[in-house]
Amino acid sequence: MQTYIILAKLTDEGLQSMKDAPQRIEKSAQDIKAMGGNMVGFYTVMGEYDYVAIFEAPNDEAIMDFLMKVGMGGSVRTTTLRAFNRDELAKMVKKL
Numbered sequence: 001m002q003t004y005i006i007l008a009k010l011t012d013e014g015l016q017s018m019k020d021a022p023q024r025i026e027k028s029a030q031d032i033k034a035m036g037g038n039m040v041g042f043y044t045v046m047g048e049y050d051y052v053a054i055f056e057a058p059n060d061e062a063i064m065d066f067l068m069k070v071g072m073g074g075s076v077r078t079t080t081l082r083a084f085n086r087d088e089l090a091k092m093v094k095k096l
Helices: 012-016 018-034 058-074 087-094
Strands: 002-010 038-044 049-055 076-084
Touching: 012 018, 012 087, 018 038, 018 049, 018 058, 049 058, 058 076
Parallel strands: none
Antiparallel strands: 002 049, 002 076, 038 049
């Protein structure tokens, strides 16, 4: 599984329907699971972004499918970071 950090900002629509946020988050967890992934963590944060989520997905295509589905919902805009753990970094560094 590959790890992804997703930074999300609420849209105007997302703010107006804030009471539905817990259900939207749970739906996202179910959607990624159906795609073979996992929601590792989800946080509401203060600052430039409104949410930070950590997901695992089998590949880039699966997370892109998921993100397009989330984006079509209109509640958030996302920035996604591919995260590499210590073991993955060690393998990359060995090639230097």
